[in-house]
Amino acid sequence: MVRAGLSPERLTLAGAELADEAGFDQVTLSALARRFDVKPASLYSHLKNSHELKTRIALLALEELADRVADAVAGRAGRDALTAFANAYRDYARAHPGRYEAARYRLDPQTAAASAGVRHAQMTRAILRGYDLAEPDQTHAVRMLGSVFHGYATLEAAGAFDHTDIAAQQSWAWTLDFLDTALRSRSTP
Amino acid sequence: MVRAGLSPERLTLAGAELADEAGFDQVTLSALARRFDVKPASLYSHLKNSHELKTRIALLALEELADRVADAVAGRAGRDALTAFANAYRDYARAHPGRYEAARYRLDPQTAAASAGVRHAQMTRAILRGYDLAEPDQTHAVRMLGSVFHGYATLEAAGAFDHTDIAAQQSWAWTLDFLDTALRSRSTP
DNA sequence: GGCATTTGCCTATAGTCTATAGGTAGATGT
DNA sequence: ACATCTACCTATAGACTATAGGCAAATGCC
Numbered sequence: 542m543v544r545a546g547l548s549p550e551r552l553t554l555a556g557a558e559l560a561d562e563a564g565f566d567q568v569t570l571s572a573l574a575r576r577f578d579v580k581p582a583s584l585y586s587h588l589k590n591s592h593e594l595k596t597r598i599a600l601l602a603l604e605e606l607a608d609r610v611a612d613a614v615a616g617r618a619g620r621d622a623l624t625a626f627a628n629a630y631r632d633y634a635r636a637h638p639g640r641y642e643a644a645r646y647r648l649d650p651q652t653a654a655a656s657a658g659v660r661h662a663q664m665t666r667a668i669l670r671g672y673d674l675a676e677p678d679q680t681h682a683v684r685m686l687g688s689v690f691h692g693y694a695t696l697e698a699a700g701a702f703d704h705t706d707i708a709a710q711q712s713w714a715w716t717l718d719f720l721d722t723a724l725r726s727r728s729t730p
Numbered sequence: 731m732v733r734a735g736l737s738p739e740r741l742t743l744a745g746a747e748l749a750d751e752a753g754f755d756q757v758t759l760s761a762l763a764r765r766f767d768v769k770p771a772s773l774y775s776h777l778k779n780s781h782e783l784k785t786r787i788a789l790l791a792l793e794e795l796a797d798r799v800a801d802a803v804a805g806r807a808g809r810d811a812l813t814a815f816a817n818a819y820r821d822y823a824r825a826h827p828g829r830y831e832a833a834r835y836r837l838d839p840q841t842a843a844a845s846a847g848v849r850h851a852q853m854t855r856a857i858l859r860g861y862d863l864a865e866p867d868q869t870h871a872v873r874m875l876g877s878v879f880h881g882y883a884t885l886e887a888a889g890a891f892d893h894t895d896i897a898a899q900q901s902w903a904w905t906l907d908f909l910d911t912a913l914r915s916r917s918t919p
Numbered sequence: 920g921g922c923a924t925t926t927g928c929c930t931a932t933a934g935t936c937t938a939t940a941g942g943t944a945g946a947t948g949t
Numbered sequence: 950a951c952a953t954c955t956a957c958c959t960a961t962a963g964a965c966t967a968t969a970g971g972c973a974a975a976t977g978c979c
Contacts, residue, residue, distance in 0.1 A: 542898070543974090544974070547927080570964060570967090571965050571966095581967090582928080582929075582930080582931095583927070585967070586926075590966075648832070650889075654888075658747065680894060680896045680901065681901040682904075682908075684901040685882075685884060685908060687881065688877070689878050690881070692876065692878055692882040692884070695884065696876060696877055699836065704843075707866050715866075715867065715870035719912060720910070723908060723911070724900070733944090733946085733957070758936060759938055761937075768957070769959080770956075770958075771939085773975095774939080775956060780938090851962080
């Protein structure tokens with residue numbers, strides 16, 4: 542009997558791939574076991590249960606997304622930074638729909654606090670430094686930007702923008718211009 | 731044997747209640763059968779399968795949400811209409827988290843086309859009439875507004891705004907003001 | 920190198936959910 | 950009153966989660 546060489550990390554990665562291919566709701570321990578040609582019960586040596594698997598995939602996705610965004614905004618400011626942030630976000634959601642779905646998996650408060658979700662908020666704040674917003678406006682703007690990016694990615698993934706001829710890409714560019722202009726006109730230097 | 735008096739409509743409504751109480755992912759034919767003190771197999775006389783139940787709940791939620799929004803915007807225009815629309819939307823999502831989740835259940839294209847989702851888009855366009863936007867800007871704005879509202883409702887429901895002292899309500903008001911101001915400055919009368 | 924220990928994956932089993940087939944009793948219509 | 954229909958039933962099978970206990974491969978120690 543050759544061992545399959547399972548580990549929480551390998552299972553999480555394979556689960557993330559499965560999510561991207563078939564949807565996050567298709568991520569089951571059974572499907573994962575099939576992928577490694579192993580019996581479902583064997584996975585319980587590496588993962589407490591299916592909830593832990595999903596949580597790990599969610600954390601992986603948050604981490605990856607934060608890494609890409611950090612990379613994109615490095616060395617940029619103002620409108621450039623806003624655009625880079627937003628595009629990195631949307632591109633990740635499009636390239637990894639299953640992982641992006643996973644990133645919205647409900648985490649318990651302390652897991653969430655220790656996750657890369659915190660970096661997301663920090664980076665959004667960093668973007669806004671280019672717009673000179675005082676508190677509490679900055680927090681409001683962080684929430685507003687998060688809502689736009691997340692909402693757009695979700696609706697686009699759900700096919701909500703497929704019904705008209707106008708390309709989702711154009712509305713995205715328009716939206717970024719809209720946000721930049723409006724934020725600049727609010728800045729209090 | 732007294733009959734339970736099941737029907738697709740009653741099952742859909744009970745399913746929606748179950749969703750609000752326990753989450754949309756807890757909506758199963760088994761749970762629904764327990765609620766009516768009936769065996770799971772009995773439900774298959776009224777519903778083709780669990781997918782049909784979920785689809786029906788999604789359509790119900792879209793319908794209810796569209797009704798509320800229509801009610802809220804009736805007789806209003808401009809900023810008033812925008813605020814009324816947005817608040818009706820957010821209030822519904824807060825009052826009926828399970829149904830709101832259901833409203834995002836993936837529908838096949840022709841079901842979606844026949845759903846109240848169409849009314850949502852129409853009403854958003856109606857709001858924007860107060861801002862005199864020419865096409866394709868109007869379509870871009872429809873998508874942008876949909877993204878903000880949906881994104882905000884989702885993030886708020888996920889508890890993303892619970893970490894700071896600044897109330898979600900205030901950020902919401904700020905966001906609506908931000909959108910109104912920015913849209914007005916774009917209007918081309 | 921041989922032996923004990925650890926551990927990775929196994930079988931067996933139970934509970935839950937979806938779904939189908941076929942049966943029976945209550946409702947309906949003439 | 951009787952035939953028909955249909956709402957709900959039992960029985961059953963397949964999929965997924967999860968636990969318990971077993972065996973063999975890997976590992977550590979002398």
